[in-house]
Amino acid sequence: xxxxxxxxxxxxxxxxxxxxxxxxxxxxxxxxxxxxxxxxxxxxxxxxxxxxxxxxxxxxxxxxxxxxxxxxxxxxxxxxxxxxxxxxxxxxxxxxxxxxxxxxxxxxxxxxxxxxxxxxxxxxxxxxxxxxxxxxxxxxxxxxxxxxxxxxxxxxxxxxxxxxxxxxxxxxxxxxxxxxxxxxxxxxxxxxxxxxxxxxxxxxxxxxxxxxxxxxxxxxxxxxxxxxxxxxxxxxxxxxxxxxxxxxxxxxxxxxxxxxxxxxxxxxxxxxxxxxxxxxxxxxxxxxxxxxxxxxxxxxxxxxxxxxxxxxxxxxxxxxxxxxxxxxxxxxxxxxxxxxxxxxxxxxxxxxxxxxxxxx
Numbered sequence: 001x002x003x004x005x006x007x008x009x010x011x012x013x014x015x016x017x018x019x020x021x022x023x024x025x026x027x028x029x030x031x032x033x034x035x036x037x038x039x040x041x042x043x044x045x046x047x048x049x050x051x052x053x054x055x056x057x058x059x060x061x062x063x064x065x066x067x068x069x070x071x072x073x074x075x076x077x078x079x080x081x082x083x084x085x086x087x088x089x090x091x092x093x094x095x096x097x098x099x100x101x102x103x104x105x106x107x108x109x110x111x112x113x114x115x116x117x118x119x120x121x122x123x124x125x126x127x128x129x130x131x132x133x134x135x136x137x138x139x140x141x142x143x144x145x146x147x148x149x150x151x152x153x154x155x156x157x158x159x160x161x162x163x164x165x166x167x168x169x170x171x172x173x174x175x176x177x178x179x180x181x182x183x184x185x186x187x188x189x190x191x192x193x194x195x196x197x198x199x200x201x202x203x204x205x206x207x208x209x210x211x212x213x214x215x216x217x218x219x220x221x222x223x224x225x226x227x228x229x230x231x232x233x234x235x236x237x238x239x240x241x242x243x244x245x246x247x248x249x250x251x252x253x254x255x256x257x258x259x260x261x262x263x264x265x266x267x268x269x270x271x272x273x274x275x276x277x278x279x280x281x282x283x284x285x286x287x288x289x290x291x292x293x294x295x296x297x298x299x300x301x302x303x304x305x306x307x308x309x310x311x312x313x314x315x316x317x318x319x320x321x322x323x324x325x326x327x328x329x330x331x332x333x334x335x336x337x338x339x340x341x342x343x344x345x346x347x348x349x350x351x352x353x354x355x356x357x358x359x360x
Contacts, residue, residue, distance in 0.1 A: 010341055021089065053203070057207065059207030066329070086137075092199060202225070204228075228342065234314055296359070319342055319346045319349075
């Protein structure tokens with residue numbers, strides 16, 4: 001069986017497109033205030049895997065090839081794709097800046113967060129600025145002097161910014177009133193839809209629209225992105241319980257520390273004995289740094305309740321649905337890459353699950 005591609009494979013394959021995307025990120029985020037620009041550079045240069053721009057670019061290329069570029073604007077194709085990807089990434093960056101404030105985080109990707117360097121007030125303002133810049137440049141993307149794109153692209157960006165904020169509000173309400181929700185699993189998926197899945201579905205839908213304005217595949221790719229986003233978030237929630245630093249990142253057990261109830265904890269509560277459920281709730285409600293002893297106690301409860309496997313099953317189900325959607329579309333070299341990218345994310349999930357399962 002062939003091993004799943006690594007993310008660096010896709011980054012290398014799309015280097016030209018991603019480099020152009022990064023140039024537009026720098027250009028779109030630039031301000032007339034020099035001190036502010038130093039903070040903006042701190043944010044935009046601390047980039048992640050560029051996963052959403054990769055999905056957007058691949059969907060744009062897929063749609064363009066599948067529809068034989070039937071938009072009459074081929075000379076703008078690469079530029080429009082990179083601009084849309086840059087706008088999407090600015091929205092993602094702004095949400096992370098706000099998340100760091102809400103979570104009182106001091107580091108992200110091994111670099112100090114903006115709130116830890118300049119304070120919460122300044123960080124919130126910078127996050128707001130990035131959102132404002134994304135909106136301005138989205139309008140300019142759609143209504144260019146040389147050509148006009150489908151105005152539905154602008155609406156989708158606006159709608160998804162609204163969903164992001166709503167998801168954060170829902171998360172806050174759940175954290176403050178954990179006992180008032182009758183269906184925590186449903187509430188969890190509503191939050192995931194708004195905070196995570198919406199950006200993946202946006203990436204795939206907008207990419208398809210830019211690839212070919214008359215594409216009949218845009219709605220299918222939007223659903224594909226939705227299922228990718230749900231699976232991605234479940235894996236990310238599981239990652240918080242990993243002990244290997246290469247998998248968990250800088251810190252683990254942060255969701256519990258900040259009182260964020262994710263699917264692994266929800267499943268553990270649902271399927272644990274009353275004694276284990278009480279222990280879990282005591283640790284969760286303390287909202288303090290989790291001791292190593294309590295970390296291992298949580299893992300024991302997650303394993304005993306079957307929570308880890310249930311989360312893995314949920315994530316794999318969404319990956320399976322996503323690949324099923326692609327299988328219904330005409331195949332070309334870019335849809336093959338989307339399948340391989342899905343397999344890569346699934347392999348990441350397997351690594352996370354195995355790390356937790358083998359924790360002693």
